[in-house]
Amino acid sequence: MKTTYIVNTFIKVSLYLFCFTLISYHNLGNDSIGVYLPTDQSNIEIKKILKKDSTYSKFRITAHSKFKELLKVSKARKYDYVIAPESFFYFNKSYKKKFTFQREGTSTFKFQVISISRTLTQKNYKDGAIALLDCTKRHDAKSYVSYLLYNQDFKKVKRVSKIEDLFPSLVFNNAQFLMIRPENLNQIRSEYTSPIYVVDESIEENYPSIGIHINNSYKSLNKPSLSIIQQLGFSSIKDLTKEQE
Amino acid sequence: MIRLYLICLLLLSWMNYIHAKENILIARRKGKEFKVVFDSIKNEIQNDFNVHEYIIRHFNNYNNFVDKVISKKIDLLVLMDNQAINYGKRLKFHKDPKIAKLNAVALMGLNINNVLKEEEYITGVNYEVPPFTIITSFRKLVKQPIKKVQVFYRPSKFSNEANRAKLLLQAEGINLELINVEQNGKSLSYIIKFLKRNLRKKIVGSNSDAILVLSDSVLLNQKSFLNDWIPASRSIKKPFLCGIESLTSIGINFCTFAASPDHLELGEQVSQLIYSILEEKEKIQDLQIEQILSVEKTLNMKKINWMKMDMDHSSLNQIKVLR
Numbered sequence: 377m378k379t380t381y382i383v384n385t386f387i388k389v390s391l392y393l394f395c396f397t398l399i400s401y402h403n404l405g406n407d408s409i410g411v412y413l414p415t416d417q418s419n420i421e422i423k424k425i426l427k428k429d430s431t432y433s434k435f436r437i438t439a440h441s442k443f444k445e446l447l448k449v450s451k452a453r454k455y456d457y458v459i460a461p462e463s464f465f466y467f468n469k470s471y472k473k474k475f476t477f478q479r480e481g482t483s484t485f486k487f488q489v490i491s492i493s494r495t496l497t498q499k500n501y502k503d504g505a506i507a508l509l510d511c512t513k514r515h516d517a518k519s520y521v522s523y524l525l526y527n528q529d530f531k532k533v534k535r536v537s538k539i540e541d542l543f544p545s546l547v548f549n550n551a552q553f554l555m556i557r558p559e560n561l562n563q564i565r566s567e568y569t570s571p572i573y574v575v576d577e578s579i580e581e582n583y584p585s586i587g588i589h590i591n592n593s594y595k596s597l598n599k600p601s602l603s604i605i606q607q608l609g610f611s612s613i614k615d616l617t618k619e620q621e
Numbered sequence: 622m623i624r625l626y627l628i629c630l631l632l633l634s635w636m637n638y639i640h641a642k643e644n645i646l647i648a649r650r651k652g653k654e655f656k657v658v659f660d661s662i663k664n665e666i667q668n669d670f671n672v673h674e675y676i677i678r679h680f681n682n683y684n685n686f687v688d689k690v691i692s693k694k695i696d697l698l699v700l701m702d703n704q705a706i707n708y709g710k711r712l713k714f715h716k717d718p719k720i721a722k723l724n725a726v727a728l729m730g731l732n733i734n735n736v737l738k739e740e741e742y743i744t745g746v747n748y749e750v751p752p753f754t755i756i757t758s759f760r761k762l763v764k765q766p767i768k769k770v771q772v773f774y775r776p777s778k779f780s781n782e783a784n785r786a787k788l789l790l791q792a793e794g795i796n797l798e799l800i801n802v803e804q805n806g807k808s809l810s811y812i813i814k815f816l817k818r819n820l821r822k823k824i825v826g827s828n829s830d831a832i833l834v835l836s837d838s839v840l841l842n843q844k845s846f847l848n849d850w851i852p853a854s855r856s857i858k859k860p861f862l863c864g865i866e867s868l869t870s871i872g873i874n875f876c877t878f879a880a881s882p883d884h885l886e887l888g889e890q891v892s893q894l895i896y897s898i899l900e901e902k903e904k905i906q907d908l909q910i911e912q913i914l915s916v917e918k919t920l921n922m923k924k925i926n927w928m929k930m931d932m933d934h935s936s937l938n939q940i941k942v943l944r
Contacts, residue, residue, distance in 0.1 A: 418939055492792075514896070532901070534893060537886060541914045544754055547789055548912035567761055570792040 407595070409435040410455035412446035412464075413584055414509050415609055416539055416563060425607045431598040442537050443510045456592050462582040463511040463520055471587035474617060475599050477610040478583060487524055487555050487578035492546050498528065498576055500552065505532035507551035509539060509560070521555060524578040543568055559609070583610065643899050644693050648675040648686060648708060649701035654884050658701065658729065661888020666895055670697075677704050683711060690720060697899055698725035699891065700743070706730045709743055724905055726894050728887065731838075732778065734910050744898075744908040746890055748882060749836050750864035751912050752786035755880045756795060756833060758918055759862050762878070762940070764931035770862075771798045771824060772833040773816070773840060777807050798829065802840065809839060816845040821853050834863040834876060851875055858928045869921045871943050877924040886915030919943060 409432065411422055419439035426432040426439070435457065440446040443461070450458060450468070458464065458471055465473050476483045489506070496504070512520045517533045534551050536542055543564045545551050553575060556564070565572065588597060599605075599613050647662060649655040663672045673693050675686060686708045690698070700709040706727045715721045727733055727745030737743050752772065760767045770790070774783045787797040800823055805811045824832060834841070834850070841850065851873075854861045860877035863869070868876040890911065897903045918940035925932060 416939075421938075532897070536914070537889060538915060541886070544751075544912075544914050547753060548751065548914070549909065550911055550914065568757065569794050570789075 406434060406436050407456040407592075408453070409437050409457040409459065410446050410450050410453075411437065411439040411459040412441075412443050412461070413459065413608065414443075414461055414511065414539070414557060414560070416560075417609070422608070425604060426600070428607075429600045429604045432600055432604070443512075444537070447513065454589060454591075456589055456595070457597060458587050458589075459584060460587065461511050461584045463516075465585060465587055466520070467512060467516050469590075471589055472593060473585040473587045474597055475586040475613045475615055476582050477585065477605065477608070478612045478614055479610055481612065483614045484580040484582055485558055486580060488558060488561050488574050489525065489576035489578070490546075490554050490556060490561065491552060491573050491575050492570055493552070494571070494573055496552055496573070496575060501525075501528050501530050503531050504552040505534055505550070506530045506553040506555055507534040507536050507542060507545040508555040509542060509557075510535040510537050524555070524581060525576065526579065539563070585616075586613075642669070642671045643696040644671045644673060645697045645699060645895065645899075646673045646675055646690060646693060646695045647699040647701065648677060648705035650677050650704065655701050655729065657884040658888045658891070661885045662699065662892050662895070665889055665892035670895070670899065677702070677708075683708055687712070687715070687720070690723070691717075695723065697895060698723055699895070700725055700727045700745075701729045703730045703736075706733070706736060706743075706745075710736075710740060713740075713742065724898050726891055726898070728891055734782065735778065737910060742905050744894065744905050744910060746887065746894070746911045746913055748913060749782075750880050750882060750916055751782075752797065752833055752835075753789045753793075754912075754916055755862050755864055755878075756790060756797075756831070757793060758880045758916065759831065759860065759878045760793075760795075762918075762920065762933055762936055763860075764933055765830070767795060767830045769796045769798060769827070769829045770831045770833050771800060771827055771829045772835060773800045773802050773820065773823075774835055775803050775807070775812070775837065775839060776801055777803060778839075779835065779837065797833070798827065809842060812839060813842060813845050816840075816849045820845075820849045821857070824853060824857055824859060829859065831860045831862055834861050834868070836864045860924070860928065860930070866917065866919045866941075869919045869943060871921065871923055874921070874924065877921050877928070879919045880916040881919065882913050883915040883917045887913060890914055917941065 411426065413422060419441040423437050423439040426437050438449065446458065446460060465471060506521060508521065514535070517535055521533050522529050534545065536545055539560055542554055542556060542560065546554055588595060599615060605613050645666065647659055649659055659674065666672060675689050698709055700706045709725045709727065712723055713721050722742055725743040727737060727743050729748050730736060733745045733747050737745055756767065756770055772783065783799050787799060790797045802812050802815045805815055854875050861875060862878050863876040864879060864881055866879045866881040869879045894908065897908060898905065920940055920942050922942050922944045
């Protein structure tokens with residue numbers, strides 16, 4: 377009885393191990409891509425959209441709901457490709473941009489600095505706190521904001537993980553200013569009626585890009601189809617390698 | 622010889638680095654939510670600080686807590702739950718001025734705004750989800766306009782919060798009607814009587830679009846909850862909105878919608894406070910008690926269908942829907 381039990385267990389464990397090895401082998405064969413986009417689309421939706429593309433469906437896709445997750449995993453596991461906001465490439469030289477998304481024919485936008493108090497101006501920056509959607513390491517947040525806003529400094533920079541938490545951080549005075557992408561500002565304007573004052577705008581910043589790990593720079597990568605680009609909330613994509621040629 | 626000297630130098634600087642890290646003690650109760658917040662904070666700060674944990678159990682007491690604070694040379698306390706906050710408050714009477722002036726961040730306690738009013742060295746994050754968040758989150762989901770919301774409240778405890786919420790919601794075009802349940806007296810028996818006579822009458826007699834239920838154990842006392850709140854919510858076709866997820870369960874069938882604390886994000890919000898105090902050297906007096914920013918949303922679809930409310934179905938995929 378006991379011997380039968382031991383043999384059964386052994387067979388079960390061997391089968392599990394065999395299946396696990398098969399799955400691992402199959403996965404290792406595919407290139408990996410890590411994705412984080414600062415939109416209100418969920419990571420599940422983004423993954424579903426990319427799965428419809430003939431090129432990207434072949435990759436092992438990990439869509440992250442937070443920037444810091446992409447940062448952490450890309451460091452540990454080294455994705456072959458990433459789809460990420462400009463700040464990721466600005467601070468992370470392990471990935472080289474190949475395509476940059478575009479809206480209405482342009483690949484750049486300006487962050488808007490907003491407040492809900494009519495009296496606050498740029499003069500209040502040095503004593504105030506600014507909140508933004510998390511897109512850097514904690515230590516880089518202040519310098520990134522300063523770089524985007526013509527070297528102006530804030531007393532404090534607060535990072536928020538979810539787009540929906542941006543406006544409440546102003547309402548509850550966690551921050552006096554918000555640095556926000558135009559599309560996220562439109563979303564807030566459609567959801568809230570409280571008066572919003574635009575205080576400032578940033579230098580031109582690129583829309584998110586698709587990048588390749590520098591160790592894989594020999595690999596070729598096709599751009600996603602137009603339908604996929606549009607479903608991700610953009611109108612076109614710019615091939616940066618062609619630009620260099 | 623030079624090699625040995627260099628190795629010693631490296632070892633010494635490494636030891637200094639280890640020693641230089643500040644010590645944080647997180648005092649908490651056992652339980653899933655406390656663990657989620659603890660892990661979230663630890664995950665955020667462990668590279669920069671030494672994180673110690675103190676779990677409050679029935680067999681340990683204030684003295685054990687103080688022993689831990691002293692033995693681990695704690696630089697900052699994180700106090701989760703009322704008991705831990707009480708321990709933190711008692712420290713100001715300690716004979717060692719360093720311990721008495723120890724900075725702390727409080728969270729997951731009741732009415733932290735009021736509890737920490739007199740505290741010089743403790744800041745924190747309120748655990749009650751603000752009315753602004755609950756009401757505007759619900760408004761995003763439904764097609765019908767939300768213009769007027771009624772809330773029963775105790776001015777003796779929630780006067781500031783209620784008036785502030787009224788002001789914030791005004792800017793959103795929402796009239797928050799404050800109904801004082803202490804009109805006849807502040808004691809529980811008067812409040813029970815008031816709710817018995819007025820809860821249903823005030824709701825039915827108003828053109829309100831929703832009822833906000835505050836997370837106040839006196840308002841939701843067992844007697845009023847069973848005899849007044851539950852029957853009203855089950856017979857009046859108006860959505861009851863609250864800040865506690867369990868009150869939306871199909872079994873209780875009480876609230877239509879809840880915006881409850883997102884514990885993972887709460888840990889990250891607290892971590893930012895920790896960095897403000899220890900790294901940016903901000904004084905506790907300059908840090909306001911923060912409102913909880915991030916919430917999880919739960920909708921009781923059975924109630925929505927019963928009230929025949931029109932939903933914006935595109936926004937339902939990001940919330941928890943109970944059917």
